Amino acid sequence: MFKKSMMTVYMLLLLLLMSSTAFGQSNTLIIARAVDATGLDPHTQTAFASLRLLELVYEPLVTTDADLNLQPALATDWSFSDDGMTLTFNLREGVTFHDGSAFDAMDVIASFERILDEETASAARTNYLSIDSMEAPDDLTVVFNLNTPDVPLLSAMASTNAVILSSDVMGSEDPALVTVGTGPFVLDSWTPEETTTLTANAEWWGEGPFVDGVEIRIIPDETSILAALRAGTVDFALINDPLVGTLLVDDAEVTLHRTPTLSYNVLQLRAAVEPLDQIEVRQAISCAINRQEVVDSAALGEGRVTGPLTMASYALPTEDLFCYEQDVARAQELMAEAGLEDGFTLSVILANAEPPVASAIAQVIGSQLEAINITVEIEALEFSTYVDRWLAGDFMAAAALNGGRIDPYTMYSRYWQVDARFQETAGYIDDTLDNLMKSGQVETDFETRYEIFSEFQQHLAETSPWIWLYAGYSYTAHQSYVEGWEPAANDSFYYMSGVSLNR
Secondary structure (H helix, E strand, O other): OHHHHHHHHHHHHHHHHHHHHHOOOOOEEEEEEOOOOOOOOOOOOOOHHHHHHHOOOOOOOEEEOOOOOEEEOOEEEEEEOOOOOEEEEEEOOOOEOOOOOEOOHHHHHHHHHHHHOHHHOOOOHHHHOOEEEEEEEEOOEEEEEEOOOOOOHHHHOOOHHHOOOOHHHHHHOOOOOOOOOOOOEEEEEEEOOOEEEEEEOOOOOOOOOOOOEEEEEEOOOHHHHHHHHHHOOOOEEEEOOHHHHHHOOOOOOEEEEEEEOOOEEEEEEOOOOOOOOOHHHHHHHHHHOOHHHHHHHHOOOOOEEOOOOOOOOOOOOHHHOOOOOOOHHHHHHHHHHOOOOOOEEEEEEEEOOOOOOHHHHHHHHHHHHHHHOEEEEEEEEOHHHHHHHHHHOOOOEEEEEEOOOOOHHHHHOOOOOOOOOOHHHHOOOOHHHHHHHHHHHHOOOHHHHHHHHHHHHHHHHHHOOEEEEEEOEEEEEEEOOEEOOOOOOOOOOHHHHHOEEOO
């Protein structure tokens, strides 16, 4: 209790110190969040916190609006050939990088060469393997020659993992250390776990930015972020904890945006690890879990039970998925079939801060799995350590929050294909999953594609390599004088360029 009190005093003093700075920066947007970026290389980062920072600095060829429709970014327009084997982009004229160098087609080609280079270990490489070659007929045109028709390729490019870097920087510097983009803000400094400062890019091609800069402050305790909002010492906040988000619902001084997300909470089981290599064991875990109880207990009801696909256009009703209604008797039978009536210990890793409900999710699941004699052993890790362990596949199970996408293929291609970037992390593959993913990649007819990804969801639910739980909400909050903010289901900060401060 004494330590908690001292921590509260410390955080209040910190907020007071920050307020004295904020009053002197009337047109700098002060953002508070609990989790910091884990790195600055946009092609390799997977953490939400990293992507939210980097999309202020870098830009892809295309992006999505608040309704998740594709919109021009560094490309003004694009077209597929009739046979689907080439994708041509016309690039925006007059764009410059933060160092003053001109953006052109060679930067696009160099960026995708880097993404496709296995040594880069890019997070989304799998999404672009259909690219056979690239050419630049002129400085403002890029042609991607494909080895197969690739329906989701365009939407895959609307990603921070596909932003365009300067070919000059890539040729002489490490993008993890030298941050030069074309975006609306220029990264000035990053002090990990403390503060990040950015200034407005006066040469940005778009409308805005309408603030002089952005200062991101890391405040690990989200109740302290709430206090900072109410005290007026921060302008804008990203909230991850539903408990804190719901406390803002009736707050007259602060505007809250509660946005359904494509991201999903999931219990990842690594079928490469005994006894999870037995399908009966994984299915037993799925049958023993009451997903709605997880939502109600761990997330205060702030979410909807979901299958593998969270976008409305492809999501199946959960009653069409294997064992989505809790069935403990069936779970016990499956454990008996596996010869594990006496159970085993399931080690679950999770990050302390992203999401903040991960521990509660693991605890609820642990209590439910007691009915089939499975003991859940929780290993809570610092966020960066968790990311390293997760990327290495160094875990038995993980309580995770994973990002969604507007297309089923781009959402899961990096996990459920033989040559996928994170196949080792996923820990499971079979021919059916691999074939369905590849069929969904090339199919152009929506109805046929819907059937492919319906089978894909049903197969994942039945084989249970992961246990999908629920999709929640993102919470962004700001002072009444903050104008122009429009949240999106993909949690993007890309349109922070449209925010202004009308104090």
